[in-house]
Amino acid sequence: MIKYIIRRLLYMIPVLLGVSLIIFVLFNVVSGDPTAVLLGKNATAKQMIDLREQLGLNKSLFAQYLDVVKSAFTFDFGYSWATKQEISKMILQGALPSLCLSAPAFIISTILSLLISIFVAYYRGKGIDLFVRVFCIAGMSISALAYILFFQWFFAYKLGWFEISGFEASFPELISYIALPAIIWIVLSIGPDVRFFRTVILDEIYQDYVRTARSKGLSEIKILLQHVLRNALIPIITYVVIQIPSLILGALLLENFFSIPGLGGMTLNALNASDFPVMKAMAILSSVGYIIFGLISDILYTVADPRIKLK
Amino acid sequence: MNTNSLWKDAFFRLTKDKLAVASLVIVLAYFIIAILSSLGLIASGWSQEVGASNLAPSIDHFFGTDIFGRSVIMKVIRGTQVAMSVGVAASLIAIPIGVTLGALAGYFGGWVDDFVTWLYTTFSSVPNIMLLISITLILGKGIFSVYVALGLTSWVHLCRLIRGEVLKHREREYVQAAAAIGGGHLRKLFRHILPNVSHIIIINTSMQFQVAIKSEVILSYLGLGVQGEPSWGTMIDDAKLELVRGVWWQLAGATLAMFFILLALNILGDALRDALDPKLKGK
Numbered sequence: 202m203i204k205y206i207i208r209r210l211l212y213m214i215p216v217l218l219g220v221s222l223i224i225f226v227l228f229n230v231v232s233g234d235p236t237a238v239l240l241g242k243n244a245t246a247k248q249m250i251d252l253r254e255q256l257g258l259n260k261s262l263f264a265q266y267l268d269v270v271k272s273a274f275t276f277d278f279g280y281s282w283a284t285k286q287e288i289s290k291m292i293l294q295g296a297l298p299s300l301c302l303s304a305p306a307f308i309i310s311t312i313l314s315l316l317i318s319i320f321v322a323y324y325r326g327k328g329i330d331l332f333v334r335v336f337c338i339a340g341m342s343i344s345a346l347a348y349i350l351f352f353q354w355f356f357a358y359k360l361g362w363f364e365i366s367g368f369e370a371s372f373p374e375l376i377s378y379i380a381l382p383a384i385i386w387i388v389l390s391i392g393p394d395v396r397f398f399r400t401v402i403l404d405e406i407y408q409d410y411v412r413t414a415r416s417k418g419l420s421e422i423k424i425l426l427q428h429v430l431r432n433a434l435i436p437i438i439t440y441v442v443i444q445i446p447s448l449i450l451g452a453l454l455l456e457n458f459f460s461i462p463g464l465g466g467m468t469l470n471a472l473n474a475s476d477f478p479v480m481k482a483m484a485i486l487s488s489v490g491y492i493i494f495g496l497i498s499d500i501l502y503t504v505a506d507p508r509i510k511l512k
Numbered sequence: 513m514n515t516n517s518l519w520k521d522a523f524f525r526l527t528k529d530k531l532a533v534a535s536l537v538i539v540l541a542y543f544i545i546a547i548l549s550s551l552g553l554i555a556s557g558w559s560q561e562v563g564a565s566n567l568a569p570s571i572d573h574f575f576g577t578d579i580f581g582r583s584v585i586m587k588v589i590r591g592t593q594v595a596m597s598v599g600v601a602a603s604l605i606a607i608p609i610g611v612t613l614g615a616l617a618g619y620f621g622g623w624v625d626d627f628v629t630w631l632y633t634t635f636s637s638v639p640n641i642m643l644l645i646s647i648t649l650i651l652g653k654g655i656f657s658v659y660v661a662l663g664l665t666s667w668v669h670l671c672r673l674i675r676g677e678v679l680k681h682r683e684r685e686y687v688q689a690a691a692a693i694g695g696g697h698l699r700k701l702f703r704h705i706l707p708n709v710s711h712i713i714i715i716n717t718s719m720q721f722q723v724a725i726k727s728e729v730i731l732s733y734l735g736l737g738v739q740g741e742p743s744w745g746t747m748i749d750d751a752k753l754e755l756v757r758g759v760w761w762q763l764a765g766a767t768l769a770m771f772f773i774l775l776a777l778n779i780l781g782d783a784l785r786d787a788l789d790p791k792l793k794g795k
Contacts, residue, residue: 219634224646232650342774344729346748347767354755447639454730472645472734480646488637495637 202503209496220488221269228477229265234258235477239282256282269481273489278482283474288482291467298368299463302379302455303448306386311441313387314394319425321395322402333395340392349458352385366460382455397440401433408432434505442498446490518711522787532783538776546596549589558586558742566759576761578750587742588765594743595773598658598728599721605663606720607713610670611706617671618678619701628675632668640665644727648736655738658731666720673716677709711788718781722774729770744770 236249236258253259257268272278278288321330357365363381405411406429414424456465464483471479526532548554561581562573569576575584617628635643647661681687682705690704731737732745744766751763 215630216634216637219630220637223634223638223643227646227650338778339771339775342771342778344726344744344748344767344770346729346733346745347763347770350748350752350755350763358756453641468642468645469734472649472736475649480642480649484638484642484646487639487642491637491639 206496206500209499213492213496216492217273217489218270220485221266221273224481224484225266225269228481229258229269230262232477235282235475239475269485272482273485276486278485279478281471281476281479283471283476283479288479291479292464292482292486295462295464295467297370297463298461299456299465300448301370301375302382302461302463303386303452305379306383307390307444307448309383310387310390310394314391315398315437317391317395318398318402319430321399322406322429323421323425325403325406334399337392337396340388341396345389345454348385348389349454352381352388353458356384357381366458368459368461378459378461382452382459382461385455386452398433398437401436402429405429405432431505435502438501438505439498442494442501443491446487446494518788522711522784525787526783529783529787531779532787535776535780535783538772539780542592542596542773542776545589546593549593550597555586555589558582558590566754566757569761575765576759578762579754579759584747584761584765587747587762588744588769590742591744591747591766592769592773594655594732594738594741595725595728595770598655598662599724601659602662602666602724603717603720605659606667606670607717609663610667611674611713613667614671614674615678615701615706618675619682619697619705621679625675628671632671635665635668636672640727641730644731645734645736648731653736653739655741658728658737661731662724662727666723669720670713670716673712674709677712678705681705681708715781715785715788718777718784722777722781725770725773725777729766 234249234253236244236252236256240248240252250259257265260268276289278292280286281288281291284291317333321333324330353365357363364377366378368378369375402425410432411424411428414428415421419428453465453469455461456463457469460466467479468483470476471483526536545554549556559582562583563577563581565577565579565581567573567577567581573583573585575588578584578587613628613631617625643665644661647664648657651657651660678701687700687704690700695704728737728743729745729748732743733749734745735749737743737745747762747766751759751766754760754762
């Protein structure tokens with residue numbers, strides 16, 4: 202087990218080098234000279250040379266790649282081109298608003314989806330099951346943008362139940378700002394979540410051990426909660442855990458629509474301003490999160506299913 | 513069993529599923545609309561004024577008009593062309609990359625496998641949306657960047673599936689038989705193994721097509737996608753400011769157009785999986 206974790210941790214190194222390579226190729230090789238964009242049309246040649254020097258763009262390509270790699274291991278991303286602030290500070294500031302929205306929304310939507318899936322698995326093949334399935338597929342076929350626009354217009358603008366946009370970091374006021382984006386998040390995730398959880402649960406329901414449990418005279422509820430759910434837990438854990446790093450990134454679009462000063466909004470601002478260092482930082486940070494939580498979900502396997510021995 | 517009978521069998525099973533047939537018809541209809549539009553046979557006059565600004569839907573103008581008095585239904589049709597072209601282009605880029613790398617990795621194993629596994633692990637470690645917006649930002653706004661960005665992100669899943677499946681088939685008797693009569697590596701891989709795993713490509717493409725359409729809409733909404741042409745994404749972007757003035761038909765037009773194609777692809781994808789992968793049937 203310890204050996205496995207160490208090996209997986211070591212495998213993070215080539216993967217991080219690879220991620221740095223993708224980001225380096227995109228932002229330092231393919232992108233061309235960003236100083237022309239940054240200085241505008243009236244830039245003099247001298248200004249451009251000075252700026253290149255300042256941004257470290259006149260180093261050799263290999264040295265620039267090493268800079269990207271270094272930032273992936275030290276989380277020191279330098280300064281934003283647009284706001285001139287230190288990026289690691291900007292990320293720390295943005296993380297809280299992002300988590301205020303994404304953490305409760307994620308927890309509620311996961312629990313709710315799991316409950317709905319167990320419920321429809323119990324009534325599998327009946328009308329309610331079909332209804333929920335149709336509802337999920339139909340719901341997933343509507344653009345996230347359409348949900349956000351409609352909900353914001355209807356519940357915040359028309360009915361005035363929530364604030365249209367903005368954010369406040371103090372507790373009771375916070376709710377009126379994040380409630381609506383959180384509700385939209387939940388509505389958006391329930392479709393794919395229920396669909397996945399339901400499939401996983403039904404995969405188990407036709408197994409022999411379920412028949413055995415039934416023949417012992419166990420109630421259907423007990424079979425579902427104690428036997429089926431326990432076995433369905435492995436794919437559910439991967440599915441849930443792997444989503445956690447994306448919580449830090451927040452919901453790009455939701456934060457943008459509701460003017461929440463989180464990391465998602467920050468990323469989109471950086472996108473609009475061609476602020477390469479911030480884009481690179483967010484790409485690296487989210488990749489590191491993804492890699493770490495991938496490892497965590499693998500380790501959780503052994504907790505959920507002692508039969509799996511990681512080698 | 514030869515390959516033909518699997519495909520025939522699958523087709524037969526698919527035609528028995530009325531919902532799947534209806535979905536197939538919808539998908540084909542979208543393709544026809546997209547082709548006709550790209551040939552300039554329909555909706556070529558989308559940029560012309562057909563009436564007053566922001567007319568509500570009526571008999572004359574099914575989906576009303578936008579702020580410049582252009583027909584919303586024509587914009588929806590042009591948007592269909594953009595969306596379908598993105599799906600096709602992304603598949604055309606992703607399938608050769610994913611299949612080749614996956615097949616080589618699964619068949620040869622060893623360092624080839626190590627390299628390909630590293631490559632797709634690396635690509636899948638960067639969250640899709642970050643990779644998409646970065647690539648389109650760097651390559652410059654426009655539909656071509658969207659094609660490349662989606663192509664470069666959607667091969668990963670296919671590659672992993674093909675690798676796993678080829679790995680399973682490598683040791684099967686029919687491959688040994690091919691080796692016994694003197695078949696080389698390339699012959700075994702491309703003539704014998706690939707046809708037996710090719711159903712995965714179809715199932716995966718029907719899923720990736722939806723992802724491509726959804727991503728195009730978001731990228732276009734962010735202003736990274738198609739320029740100077742209507743797209744469902746830019747129509748939704750327009751609607752952002754129009755909704756407070758009661759102009760809902762651009763949003764409705766784009767959302768409805770997107771709804772039917774995504775719904776059809778969803779149902780068709782499930783039906784294809786059931787028909788082509790009989791082992792999964794009943795689950």
